[in-house]
Amino acid sequence: MPRFVYLDHHATTPCDPRVVEAMLPWFTERPGNAASRQHRRGQQACAAVETAREHVAALIGGSPKEVVFTSGATEALNLAIKGAAGAGPPGRRRLWASAIEHPAVLDPARSLAREGFELELMPVGEAGRVEPEWLRGRLGEDALLVALMAANNEIGTLQPLGPVAAMAREAGALFLVDAVQAVGKVPFDVGASGADLVALSAHKIAGPKGVGCLWVRRGQPRVRLRPLIDGGGQERGLRSGTLDVSGIVGFGEAARLARLEGSDDARRMARLRDRLLAGLMAALDGVSVNGSLEDRLPNNLNVAFCGVEASRLLEGLDDVDLSSGSACSTASLEPSHVLRALGRTDDVILSSVRFGLGRGTTESDIDFALERVIAGVRALRG
Numbered sequence: 001m002p003r004f005v006y007l008d009h010h011a012t013t014p015c016d017p018r019v020v021e022a023m024l025p026w027f028t029e030r031p032g033n034a035a036s037r038q039h040r041r042g043q044q045a046c047a048a049v050e051t052a053r054e055h056v057a058a059l060i061g062g063s064p065k066e067v068v069f070t071s072g073a074t075e076a077l078n079l080a081i082k083g084a085a086g087a088g089p090p091g092r093r094r095l096w097a098s099a100i101e102h103p104a105v106l107d108p109a110r111s112l113a114r115e116g117f118e119l120e121l122m123p124v125g126e127a128g129r130v131e132p133e134w135l136r137g138r139l140g141e142d143a144l145l146v147a148l149m150a151a152n153n154e155i156g157t158l159q160p161l162g163p164v165a166a167m168a169r170e171a172g173a174l175f176l177v178d179a180v181q182a183v184g185k186v187p188f189d190v191g192a193s194g195a196d197l198v199a200l201s202a203h204k205i206a207g208p209k210g211v212g213c214l215w216v217r218r219g220q221p222r223v224r225l226r227p228l229i230d231g232g233g234q235e236r237g238l239r240s241g242t243l244d245v246s247g248i249v250g251f252g253e254a255a256r257l258a259r260l261e262g263s264d265d266a267r268r269m270a271r272l273r274d275r276l277l278a279g280l281m282a283a284l285d286g287v288s289v290n291g292s293l294e295d296r297l298p299n300n301l302n303v304a305f306c307g308v309e310a311s312r313l314l315e316g317l318d319d320v321d322l323s324s325g326s327a328c329s330t331a332s333l334e335p336s337h338v339l340r341a342l343g344r345t346d347d348v349i350l351s352s353v354r355f356g357l358g359r360g361t362t363e364s365d366i367d368f369a370l371e372r373v374i375a376g377v378r379a380l381r382g
Contacts, residue, residue, distance in 0.1 A: 005365045005372075008321045009204075009299060009358035010153050010181060015250070016206035016359070022253040023208065026246035034243045035234060045245045052252025056213055059255040060179070060198060061189035068214045068235045069248055073180045073201035074104040076214035079228050079239065080176050080197040081108045084145050085117060086226025092144035092173070094118045098130050098159070099341040102178055104199075105147050106337075117144070124341050127292035128157035132164050139171035146173050150182035150193070154338040154354055155291030156300025158186065165194025174223060180204050180212075184258035185266050185297050190215055196223050202247070206359055207254030211247035214238075261359075269357045270298035272366050276355060277301055279370040284377055290339055290352055299357040304348045308380045313353065316376050320369050323354045 006014070026048065034049045036042030053064040070076045081095070095109050099121045113119040120138075122130050130148060139146070146168040151158050161177060168175040177195040182188050184205040190198055198215040202208055216238070217223050225238060232240040280287050286306030305313065310324040324336075335349040344352075355369075 003368060004319050004321075005369050006321045007355050007357060007361070007365070007369055008323045009361075010354060010356035011323060012203045012209065013206045013358050014360060015203075015208055016254060016257060018257060019207055019250045019253045023246045023250040026249050030245075032245070034245055035232070045243075048245060048249050048252075049243055052248045052255075055252040055256040055259070056200065057215075059259045060183060060200070060215060061191055062198075062215050063218065066190075066215050066218050068216055068238045069243060069251075070212050070214055070239055071210055071244075072203075072212040073178065073199045074212075075228075075239075076199035076201075076212050077102075077104045077176070077178060078108045079214050079225060080199060081105065081145065081147070082112065082228060083225030083238075084174050084176075084197075084223075085112050087224040088144045092142055094120060094140070094142045095145050095147070096120045096122060096135075096139070096143060096168075096173070097147040098122045098124060098149065100124055100128060100152055100154075100157075100338040101147055101149055102153055102180075105149070105176075105178060109147070118142075122148075124157075126342055127295070128152060128155050128290075128338070128342055129292060129295060130159055130164065132160055132167065135164065135167050139167055139173060141172065143168070143171045143173035145176055147176040147178070149178040149180075150188060151179075151186065151297050151300075152291070152338060153181050154336060155302045155342070156181070156297035157291045158182070158295040158297065161193045161195070169194065181297060184262045185269075185299055187263075190217070202251035202254055205254045205258045208247050208250040211244055211251045213251070265359050266298040269361065272357055272361055272363060273299060273301050273355075275363070276357075276366050276370065277303070279366070280374070283370070283374045288348070290342065290344065290348075299361075301355040301357075302352060303355075304344075304352040305377050306348075306351060308351050308377050310351055310353050312380060313373070313376050316379070317372055320372050322369075322373075323356070324352065 032041030032045035034045040053067045057064040165175045174196045176197040180201045196217045201212040290302040339349040
């Protein structure tokens, strides 16, 4: 078999075989609808969903009653933003988000802005981090929601959640955290984060695609959201529709494994990431890192190769899967809004490549990728 290395784990992760094994019976042997509780198969499905809910809640330090299953993080973030807007006080019409948020945050916020809400973008420094002090005095009584991702999907930058959460709370605004990239890679606890709303996705932690959740704080004052989908009242009325039992079971198993093995995986991936960076720096001139090397996901490396067009480099790497940006926005011809917010020039942005390591990445994979990428950069420069 030809050699093939997958280094695009920020876009999606291969499903762990143990997750697949846990899911399989729910496709055929156990066909029940989790809402059909008058017979055994339905009761089995309901129990499996609740077990998964417990695993997901345990991963982030929350209560199972606070976990609302969705079709993924995009739906969860839309429910958080549009749901808060629909249920919020009339005088609170201003939304705040960092300039490097995922499109699943920025696009629904912009959609609300077209309906009369106001959107304010928080700038980031050269390393890609929000400066909490910048917000001081800016959050007023009209603030409805502040959105800040725990870790960026392109440059891996970790954000100062606690201080921003405190400012949002002081202003009476909800605090939304997109924790999709962070959970399972770095310690994350909903209480420590100060969040009111947290979005997660199964397929970023070696689970199946098409399932995620929104954690909704139930403390006082209780978070109120208007549902996006009506019709059946599932998920405590916040997300109607027949539950994907097999997908939710897979999400739960992926969360259980991430809780048990995530810290060991993170340490191993950090060592491999450092090996990758050292190899690139030793072999090539004109290599620069985008984002902070200190406050960064352990499995992320985003670098610019001076004088090389990233799209051409990636086209020539048919045996190494890499990305030049977010999988949710690479169809766009616009340069990365994340790198633009860092102050990078178009030349740097268009020469930048994202490496995303995962649970299955080995030292041999890194060495093979180094060989192929270095050869590709040299060929294009030549």
